[in-house]
Amino acid sequence: MHFERLAQHSTALIGCLAWLPLSVWIMACVHWMIGGDIDGLTGFGGIAVALGLGYEAINPPVPQLAPMTVIAVFITVVMFPFVRSAMDKKALRNIDIDELVKAYNSLSMRPDNVLAKIKIARVLWDLGVCGHAIRIVESQLPHMPPRFFGEDIHMLKRWHMMKLEARFFSPISCTECQTSNEAGLVYCRQCGSAFLIDFVKGRVIGTRLGKKLIASWTALVAILIGIPAAEAMPPVASIPAILAMMVVAVLIVYFAFRDTTSGVAT
Numbered sequence: 001m002h003f004e005r006l007a008q009h010s011t012a013l014i015g016c017l018a019w020l021p022l023s024v025w026i027m028a029c030v031h032w033m034i035g036g037d038i039d040g041l042t043g044f045g046g047i048a049v050a051l052g053l054g055y056e057a058i059n060p061p062v063p064q065l066a067p068m069t070v071i072a073v074f075i076t077v078v079m080f081p082f083v084r085s086a087m088d089k090k091a092l093r094n095i096d097i098d099e100l101v102k103a104y105n106s107l108s109m110r111p112d113n114v115l116a117k118i119k120i121a122r123v124l125w126d127l128g129v130c131g132h133a134i135r136i137v138e139s140q141l142p143h144m145p146p147r148f149f150g151e152d153i154h155m156l157k158r159w160h161m162m163k164l165e166a167r168f169f170s171p172i173s174c175t176e177c178q179t180s181n182e183a184g185l186v187y188c189r190q191c192g193s194a195f196l197i198d199f200v201k202g203r204v205i206g207t208r209l210g211k212k213l214i215a216s217w218t219a220l221v222a223i224l225i226g227i228p229a230a231e232a233m234p235p236v237a238s239i240p241a242i243l244a245m246m247v248v249a250v251l252i253v254y255f256a257f258r259d260t261t262s263g264v265a266t
Ligand SMILES: [Zn+2]
Pocket: 174, 175, 176, 177, 178, 179, 188, 189, 190, 191, 192, 193, 195
C-alpha cells in the first residue's frame, strides 16, 4: 500500500518535473518558427512530440514507459543548449550577412566609400573570411589618414598579430563567372559581381545543425516513447503502429539531413 502510494507520488513528481524542460523546449520551438529559423514541419513535429512526452510523463499508459520517459526528458535537457547555440550562431550569421549586403549597397552608391569597404572587411572577418578581410583593409590604407581611421588601423594590426595561415588568403572563385579572385578584391575582377556575398551565403549552409538536432531528437523520442506504448496494444495494431513510427522517424531525419550541398539557409 505504502509502496504503491510512493510509486504514484514519484510518477506525479517526475511528470511535473518533466514539464519544466518541455515547456522551455516548446517555447523555444515556437520562437524559432516565428523567427523563421526552422520550418513549420520541424517546429510542429518538435512541439507535438514534446506535448506527447509531457502527457506520458504525467499519465504513463503502461508502467514500463516511465523509465523511457525519464530518459527522453533527460536527452531533451542535455540537447537543448546545443540546439540553442546552433540557432544563435545561425541568427548571428544571418545578421552578419544582412550587414554585408548593406555595406555593399552603400558601396554601390559611392564606389570610393572607404568606410563601406572597411565595414565589408569587418563582417568578413566575423564570418571567418579573415584573409580577404585583411587584404581589403590593407588595400584601403592609402586612403585612411590615421587621424580619422586610428581605430581601424589598430584593428588591422590586431588582425596581423593573429598570423593567419596561408589558406585564409586563397583566392575565391566567383559564382557568376568562375574567375578566381585573389584576396583584397571586393568585386569580381572579371564580371564585377559581389562574389564575397555568394561565398559567405554558401558557408552558412553548415548552420542547419540546429534543424538536424531537432529532427534527430523528434525521431529518437518518438521511437523511445512510441514503440513501448505501441507494444502495449494488441499485436494486430502494435506491429503496424511500430512500423509506421519507424518510417515517420526515418523520414523526419532524412528530410533534415538531405540537401546540405545546395541552396542557401535563410
Ligand atoms: Zn565574376
